[in-house]
Amino acid sequence: MKPYTKIVAVLLAVVALLHLLRVVLNLELSVDNAEIPIWVSVLGFIIPAVLSYGLVKESQAKS
Known part of the structure; x- marks a missing residue:
């Protein structure tokens, strides 16, 4: 996985988790x-x- 792809995937996951936290709380x-x-x-x-x-899936498929 390229570094930029990994960074974007992690940032998107953090955004998703923060929204989920708002819903749960x-x-x-x-x-x-x-x-x-x-x-x-x-x-x-x-x-x-x-x-x-x-x-993540796309970057794993290209490997």
């Missing part, structure tokens, strides 16, 4: 007095997790 998030619903973090978990997994 039911943390409220607001931006400029607008509350961000929990479903945004559900998508924020799924999308980066799938991308991170895909990067």
